Amino acid sequence: MPVLNFPPYHPDVDDLNQGYTTTVMNVLPQADGYGPFPGLSVFSQALPARPRGLFFGTRANGSVRVFAGTQTKLYALDNTTLDWIDVSLSDGTYSALDDNENWQFAQFNSKIIAVQANAAAQVIDIEADYSSVNFANLAGSPPQASHVTTVNRFLVLSGLNSNRNRIHWSGLNDIEEWTSGVNFSDFQDLPDGGRVQAVVGGEFGVILQDTAIRRMVFSPGSDIVFQIDRIAKDIGAVNTDTICDVGGNIYMWSTKGFVRIGGDGSISPIGKERVDRTFDATYDDSDFSLVQGAGDPNSHRVYWAYRSEANSLSTWDKGLVYDTILDRWAPFEVEGTFLASISRPGLTLEALATIGAVDISNAANNGSGLIRLTVTSTSGWTTGDIKTVADVGGTTEANGTWTITVIDGTNIDLQGSTYANAYTSGGYVEGSLDDLDVSLDSFAVASRAEIAAFNDDFRLCFFSGDNLEATLESSEQSAVAKRLFVRGVYPITDASDAYASVGRRENRYASPSYTSETAINTQGYCPQRASTRHARARLRIPEGATWTYATGVEPDVGSEGRR
Numbered sequence: 001m002p003v004l005n006f007p008p009y010h011p012d013v014d015d016l017n018q019g020y021t022t023t024v025m026n027v028l029p030q031a032d033g034y035g036p037f038p039g040l041s042v043f044s045q046a047l048p049a050r051p052r053g054l055f056f057g058t059r060a061n062g063s064v065r066v067f068a069g070t071q072t073k074l075y076a077l078d079n080t081t082l083d084w085i086d087v088s089l090s091d092g093t094y095s096a097l098d099d100n101e102n103w104q105f106a107q108f109n110s111k112i113i114a115v116q117a118n119a120a121a122q123v124i125d126i127e128a129d130y131s132s133v134n135f136a137n138l139a140g141s142p143p144q145a146s147h148v149t150t151v152n153r154f155l156v157l158s159g160l161n162s163n164r165n166r167i168h169w170s171g172l173n174d175i176e177e178w179t180s181g182v183n184f185s186d187f188q189d190l191p192d193g194g195r196v197q198a199v200v201g202g203e204f205g206v207i208l209q210d211t212a213i214r215r216m217v218f219s220p221g222s223d224i225v226f227q228i229d230r231i232a233k234d235i236g237a238v239n240t241d242t243i244c245d246v247g248g249n250i251y252m253w254s255t256k257g258f259v260r261i262g263g264d265g266s267i268s269p270i271g272k273e274r275v276d277r278t279f280d281a282t283y284d285d286s287d288f289s290l291v292q293g294a295g296d297p298n299s300h301r302v303y304w305a306y307r308s309e310a311n312s313l314s315t316w317d318k319g320l321v322y323d324t325i326l327d328r329w330a331p332f333e334v335e336g337t338f339l340a341s342i343s344r345p346g347l348t349l350e351a352l353a354t355i356g357a358v359d360i361s362n363a364a365n366n367g368s369g370l371i372r373l374t375v376t377s378t379s380g381w382t383t384g385d386i387k388t389v390a391d392v393g394g395t396t397e398a399n400g401t402w403t404i405t406v407i408d409g410t411n412i413d414l415q416g417s418t419y420a421n422a423y424t425s426g427g428y429v430e431g432s433l434d435d436l437d438v439s440l441d442s443f444a445v446a447s448r449a450e451i452a453a454f455n456d457d458f459r460l461c462f463f464s465g466d467n468l469e470a471t472l473e474s475s476e477q478s479a480v481a482k483r484l485f486v487r488g489v490y491p492i493t494d495a496s497d498a499y500a501s502v503g504r505r506e507n508r509y510a511s512p513s514y515t516s517e518t519a520i521n522t523q524g525y526c527p528q529r530a531s532t533r534h535a536r537a538r539l540r541i542p543e544g545a546t547w548t549y550a551t552g553v554e555p556d557v558g559s560e561g562r563r
Contacts, residue, residue, distance in 0.1 A: 003492065004474040004537060005552035006033045009329045011278040015475040016508070016534070023538075026468040028301070028321060029328035033492075033551035034472060036541075037321075037332050040455055041465035043344070045083040045357075047075060047458040050314055052289065053103025054340040054454065057112050057126045064343045065126050066460070067112060069103030071096050074114055074122065076130045077460070079345045087124060087134045094119040100288040102241055102338075106148040106201070108155050108175050113138060117146045117161055123175070139176040143168050147240055149201035151226075152218040154184070156199050158207070159240070164195035167207060167216075169225070184225045190214065193230070197237040200245050206261065208237040208252070215265060231265040239288040244302050246295035246324060251302045253279075253293070258304075258322070275320055275329050282318065284309045290316045292339040296451045300325045303451055305339045315456050332468070336453040336461075343449050344462065360427035363395035364419070371398045371417040375429060378406050387429050389414070394424030469543040472550055473503065476512075476536045483560035488527040489537050490554040491520055495547035499540045504532030514538060531560060 008029075010020035027034035053069035066077040068084065072093040075084040088094065095118035097103070106113050107126070114122040114135065121138040124130075145168075146159030155170040168187040171177030180186045190196065193212025200206040205226075207214040213232040219225065235256050237243055242253040250261040251270070258271030258279075271279070283291060283306045290307040305319040316339070319332045359376045366372035373389070381387070383405045392398045402414040412429075452462050477484070486502050498520045503512035517540065518526045537553040 003552050003554045004477065006472045006539075006550060007475055008274075009331065010274045011331075012273050012275060016478060018475050021473050021475050023471065023473040024330055025471040026332050027330050027470045027472060027550070029323040029326050029330050030549060031326060032549050034330065034470070035549055036467035036470060036545075036547055037330075038463045039465035039468045039543075040334060040336070040453060040461035040463060042455070042459045042461050043082065043452075044077060044460035045081070046359075047084050047454065047460075049073070049458070051338040051454040051458060052097055053105065053114070053116075054338050054342060054452070054460075055105030055112070055114075056342040056345075056449070057105075057107040058343075059126050060110065064345050065112075066342055066345055067105060067114070068338075068454075068460075069097075069105075069114065069116070074103070074135050076124075077345060078130075085130045087130050089122060089135050089137065091134060097289075100239070101146060102289050102292075104147045104198075104240065106150050106155065108150050111175060113148050113155065113175070115145050115148045115157065117144060117159065120144060121148070121157065140170070140178040142170070142178045147196075147198045149199050149205070151199065151201045151205035151216060152203060154218070156201065156205060158196040158199045160196075163189065165190050165193075165209075167196055167199060186225050188226065188228060190228075193233065193236065198240045198243050200243060200250050202245070206250060208243060208250075210236045211255065212236055213261065213265075213267070232267055235259070235267065239291060241289070242291055242293040242304060244293045244295035246297055246302055247300060249324070251293070251295065251322070251324070253291070253304065260324070270322060270327070271329075275331075279306075279320065282306075282308050284311065287314075290314070290337075292316065294339045294341045294451055296341060296449070298448050298450060299323075301451075303339060305334070305336060305453070313456070334453070334468070335456050337456060337458060338454040340452055341449045342452045357428040357431045360389070360392060360429065363392055363398050363423035363427070366413050366419070369418060371395060371414045371419045372407070373398065373412050373414065373427075373429070374410055375412065376410070378409055378412060381406050381412070387412075389427065389429055392423070392427030395419065395421050397421065398427070466544040467541075467547070470539075470541040470550070472539045472541075474537045474553060476503070476534050477555075478534045479559060483531060483533055484535050485558050485560045486528050486530040486532070486535055487556040487558070488518075488525055489556065490525055491539050491550070492552050492554065493539070493541070493547060493550040495541045495545055495550065496520070497542055497545040498526075498547075498550075499542075500526035500528065500553070501538045501540075502528050502530040502532075503536040503538055504530050505534050506532065508534070512536065525556075 007020045011022045026037040049070040056066045122135040123138040124135045144161040145157035155175040158167045171183030171185040194210030205216040216226040216228045219227045244251045248263045257276035260268045293304045305316040307316045311317045362374040388401045405413040499517040501514045501517045505512045
């Protein structure tokens with residue numbers, strides 16, 4: 001039998017003797033099959049509450065600032081401590097976000113604008129010192145809105161509280177001018193298509209409604225400010241957070257499945273008879289704020305994360321990645337709370353100490369006068385290690401560099417210390433350069449955008465950790481009139497740590513059962529013994545394994561005679 005490739009992932013259709021598969025997991029599409037899917041690597045300290053928005057802006061010197069929102073607050077990331085600074089209006093709280101919605105952000109020159117339906121539009125200068133400057137209400141009395149973007153030289157608000165079928169734009173080059181008829185500021189009510197879910201900005205805008213798509217083009221010198229034309233009907237966006245702009249195209253979860261909208265206005269289905277039905281059957285529709293998309297312009301991939309029906313937590317646990325160049329899909333299983341494309345901020349030397357840091361939750365007398373710290377985990381530590389403790393409140397005598405004694409999985413003693421003051425709050429045990437899982441070269445002053453996520457502990461992470469456990473299957477094979485006897489498979493991969501099994505069943509209405517796994521040996525062979533009418537090969541590559549490709553398997557198989 002010839003080589004069986006790990007073909008494109010199409011779980012919506014049967015794969016018997018076909019050029020696609022119904023099962024892969026935690027892999028990325030490649031031209032030679034699939035590659036590894038890296039796990040999350042923690043970057044920041046924890047946000048105080050579940051993230052409900054994430055954005056980065058670029059400063060005049062090329063460095064970046066990262067902003068996040070929670071249900072009632074706005075925060076900026078401190079590039080030195082990697083902690084989150086409360087930059088909410090007057091250090092207060094906002095009216096809570098509506099269910100199913102998140103904060104939306106845009107940058108206009110040096111201004112960062114944040115909106116949600118229950119608060120006035122907020123603005124902050126990206127060049128400001130956030131130790132003393134907070135978000136403020138955007139001047140000019142703009143309407144309250146759920147979405148914001150920049151189109152040409154206008155700030156555009158949509159999802160308006162006053163009229164969800166309306167878009168409203170600012171004055172030309174003036175985001176504080178919102179009086180209709182002044183400096184080109186105006187609004188437009190859309191006659192059909194339902195609510196405006198979002199406007200995707202750029203030199204021209206694309207208006208995404210419930211059941212229509214329109215394009216808006218600035219028309220200087222004419223009687224109208226924007227020429228607005230409907231380019232599609234009976235199709236629209238399901239929710240704002242699944243809309244991604246990558247490489248001049250828009251990718252989104254629409255009322256007709258996953259689609260691509262080209263720069264020329266063309267609409268192409270990319271999920272039909274591939275992943276649409278599988279997604280519709282598994283996502284939880286009770287909270288659209290946990291259905292999120294983000295584009296990675298560096299890899300030409302788009303990621304969508306969602307909460308499955310089996311998940312009762314306020315996290316997403318499943319996702320789909322689509323390679324826009326290869327036109328191929330793959331699923332992944334990662335738990336997180338918000339997905340976005342951002343750049344890594346340039347780090348100060350002080351910030352390096354917080355990478356791999358472990359939080360302290362208590363400091364007490366160990367019974368012999370030494371300071372005993374309770375930490376999140378002592379994993380990887382041994383008695384005699386030297387650790388630096390910082391930011392402990394109350395028991396300030398703990399701050400410093402100490403030789404430690406590991407007591408158990410969550411407690412250490414500081415050798416030579418003297419406990420004197422009651423613990424009040426905070427503190428962490430610093431990490432080290434050894435905890436970095438990426439090169440220091442990754443932390444440029446202005447780095448390229450990449451996929452990031454908040455994990456279930458509300459820490460900002462990048463997908464640069466250890467490779468996740470990968471599962472790949474060939475399409476199902478049948479000799480129709482004859483039984484198959486599978487003696488083994490030769491996996492085509494550079495993974496030295498890999499395990500193969502054979503899925504088998506006697507008829508098409510039975511569920512396949514799998515043989516016991518066998519490890520790849522020094523000859524690159526995984527021996528098996530399986531007699532069946534229908535067979536498929538499964539390859540599992542463990543978490544943390546080093547590999548770059550998995551193309552397929554060469555089966556060692558023969559016929560057993562007539563059925």
